Amino acid sequence: MTAVETEPATSGTRPRRLRGRLPTLLAAGLFFFGPALAFALGDRAVEIENRRLPEFPSLSEGWDLIPKAESWAVAHLPLRQYAIRGNAALSEGVFGQLPSYNTGRKPTYPRAIEGRNGWLYFGDDVIEACxxxxxxxxxxxxxxxxAEIVxxxxxxxxLTVAPDKTTAYPDELPERFLGQGCLQRRKKEFWAALEAARPPGYMDLRGPLQRLRVETGAPTYWRTDSHWNERSCGLYGTTLAQTLDPRxxxxxSLVKVGQEPRVGDLGPMxxxxxxxxxxxxSLVRQGVRRTKQDDTQLPTSFSTANASxxxxxxEPRTLLVGDSFTRNSLPWITPYFADLTxxxxDAPAKAGPGYVAEKVAGSETxxxxxxxxxxxxxHGEMLDDATLAAIEKALR
Structure with a gap:
């Protein structure tokens, strides 16, 4: 009697257990095989941070290959951007704050910092300082x-310095954040040392940006981006032009041409x-027209020529070396030059010191x-020993 009653109960439990485990099995399958399926269907990793996707490390790097290969695999994981968004929503909903991510150098520093009044800041400001x-x-x-070699x-x-957003708008930073102390100390030390050093050919941008903010009452940096805005791009171009030749x-003229919505680079992080x-x-220069542009060496470099x-x-052949602040400002800079490259x-790391030295040797400014x-x-590839040596050799 007991055996007869037990058999139906056992067989009836199996489907119920299977149904109960089915969501777990499906979630596990999606976790382990979802990225591979997405890759097979054509999904590819995208740049969701303020830097290019890393390249696969060389086998000659020895034991350093292992952590670098791990970072490469994580960065190129299909559907990664959706996982990050989900993690951010979960963290904010449960803990009331956005998550921190392992940067590889300082694992507890956030990629971006949530400030006041909707302002966001680039976490690398803190990472570099600390x-x-x-x-x-x-x-x-x-x-x-x-400077002396050239x-x-x-x-x-x-020479010019693009001020960090954390320097231009410290009043919108949160009251407390990780790395706050070393960030403030290093910034104060840097600006004092720069003023005392008076590097050859130095062109100040911090002062003009501060004056523009006071005169217009408008922000000089975007709230949701790590860079200055278009009005400040125009100021950069104007200041450079006046430094080279006031004429x-x-x-x-710099003309406001409208408004539009824009997604900054910090939110996606x-x-x-x-x-x-x-x-x-928009920058308006009467009678100026582009006569040539060589894009064959993008994204490392490109050259353009104008007539007016x-x-x-x-008129002197000019080499403009810069990071993303300069890259974003090019539409407000190139129309001032007859011959600009x-x-x-980071070209020394991408194309080699010899490539950089060749570009310097081909310029007059x-x-x-x-x-x-x-x-x-x-952190400057242009200042590495190999780059400086290559430039010095090329200019002898």
Whole structure:
């Protein structure tokens, strides 16, 4: 009797147990095989951070290959952007704050910092300040060496620093955040050291940006992005032109052309894209027209040439070396030049020191821009020993 009653109960339990486990099995299958299925269907990793996707490391890197290969695999994982957004929504809903991500250098520093009034900040400002490669004195000394190498060859050299957003708008930072102390100390040390050093050819941008903010009452950086806005791009171009030749201001105007929504680069780092309404600005230079552009070496470099029947142009062949601040500002810079080549500041790592030295040797004026965080953290491929040696050799 007992055996007869037990058999139906056992067989009836199996379907119920299977039904109960089915969501778990489906979730596990999606977790383990979802990315592979997405890849097979054509999904590919996208750049959701303020940097390019890493390349697969070389086998010659020894034991360093293992952590670098792991970082490469994580960065190229299909559907990664949706996982980050889901994690951000879960963290904010459960804990009331956005998540922190492992950066590889300082595992507890966030990729982006949530400030006041909808302002976001780039976490690398903190990472560079709290884990510097070189001292500020050494970074400035390397910058001086670069300037002297170029100037000794008879070429003109201009140096400028793009201020961090954390420097331009410290009042919108949160009251407390990880790395706050070392960020403030290193920034204060850097600006004091820069003023004392007075590097050859230095062009100040921090002062003009501060004056623009006071005069207009409008932001000079985007709230949801790590960079300055279009009005400040125009200010960068104007300041550079006036530094090279004040006559370039003739026949030139900066015109507001409207507004539109824009998603900044910091929200996606947190998995929660943020949109803001931005002002659009256009640089007008009477009679200037592009006559040539060579894009064959993009994204590392490109060259452009202009002619003019009105506004004057800067005639010496110019090499403009810069990071994303310069890259974003090119539409407000290139119309001032008769012959301009733009070179990414990480070109020594991408194309080699010899490639950079060749570009410098082919120019008559060299403009070097680097963002403040890299001066603070000693992170500049243009200032590495191999790059400086290659440039010096090419200019002898």
């Amino acid at each position: 884990g510097p490669r070189w001292s500020i004195a050494e970074t400035l000394e390397r910058t001086r060496r670069l 100037r000794r060859s008879g070429r003109r050299f201009v 370039l201001a003739r026949g030139t 947190l998995g929660t894209p943020r949109e803001e309404i931005i002002d659009r600005w 029947s009105g506004a004057p142009l800067y 733009y070179l990414r500041s 060299v403009v070097f821009e680097m963002v403040e965080r890299y001066f603070v953290g000693g």
